[in-house]
Ligand SMILES: NC(=O)C1=CN([C@@H]2O[C@H](COP(=O)(O)OP(=O)(O)OC[C@H]3O[C@@H](n4cnc5c(N)ncnc54)[C@H](OP(=O)(O)O)[C@@H]3O)[C@@H](O)[C@H]2O)C=CC1
């Protein structure tokens with residue numbers, strides 16, 4: 001039996017849901033894939049750090065309270081010793097789910113570099129490092145003979161990247177357009193029901209959809225990163241986030257959404273990219289008032305959808321959850337399974 005040791009960097013909504021998922025699914029993973037997972041270290045800004053080579057006590061770490069000593073009360077320390085833990089704990093896989101500053105990808109980008117440089121497999125839900133430095137991180141992973149997986153960076157648990165890479169063989173993708181941010185889509189829907197922007201964002205936060213700084217969701221920065229990732233992974237581009245012209249939804253009001261509804265339209269934040277005749281890729285993020293029969297108009301709540309424009313099939317649309325703690329935890333699990341399968345094939 002294979003047992004992979006994991007180090008969790010960041011212990012917020014997604015990582016907690018991931019740990020709970022492992023508790024529930026470990027027996028099935030063993031039965032179905034022949035491996036088990038054991039969390040041997042966790043670091044978090046407010047809780048501190050804990051290392052337990054025989055595996056952390058799951059109920060204890062989930063109950064740890066930053067106001068009451070955090071992981072120090074469990075024998076750990078009060079500071080987030082990310083660099084030390086990534087380098088020195090005998091983990092096979094680093095699970096990175098901290099925060100991304102959309103401008104420089106930090107602190108997540110450093111965590112990713114440390115993990116790969118120290119010869120550990122890396123899975124992350126952070127789009128910043130992928131959008132800003134995928135080529136560098138892939139090269140580092142190849143050099144070290146380890147895997148770098150990031151399915152959760154776009155569309156949460158809906159495996160859009162892997163699905164397109166594996167199932168669209170023989171098709172040429174000319175471009176795509178999609179709803180790629182669960183929070184803004186949820187917020188626009190709630191505004192259509194008459195809620196103001198602030199109240200709708202508070203709801204999205206309580207449901208675990210929003211970024212630590214929800215400005216990233218509302219101003220389109222989150223979608224900008226996802227468009228860059230999809231264009232680079234699936235259209236073979238080399239876009240930097242700054243190449244994606246971006247406008248968010250903060251200028252829209254409940255009156256705008258009501259007026260659009262009267263006209264048979266619905267506001268959506270749409271991210272898109274398309275090959276240009278000159279061989280480049282043009283990409284943008286902008287709110288659009290879509291007719292109700294448009295294939296993206298019915299995507300509601302925190303759901304996402306991407307419609308790929310293919311040469312032989314025309315539009316092929318993939319839809320599913322775009323945000324959520326459990327949904328994104330599943331993305332991490334699917335990445336770990338992909339690593340296991342690639343190593344045992
Ligand atoms: N939630 C979702 O639906 C999705 C999330 N993602 C991505 O997954 C990542 C995690 O999301 P989520 O769990 O919802 O976010 P949370 O804000 O709930 O969790 C992030 C955690 O990381 C901690 N953290 C921040 N900086 C550091 C650091 N330098 N060292 C150690 N810990 C740190 C935070 O501590 P503190 O709270 O003190 O800042 C927090 O506990 C984000 O990058 C997000 O973009 C991707 C797809 C969907």
Ligand SMILES: N[C@@H](CC=O)C(=O)O
Nearest residue numbers: 181182183209210211
């Ligand atoms: N905040 C993001 C989470 C997933 O990337 C969103 O709302 O889509």
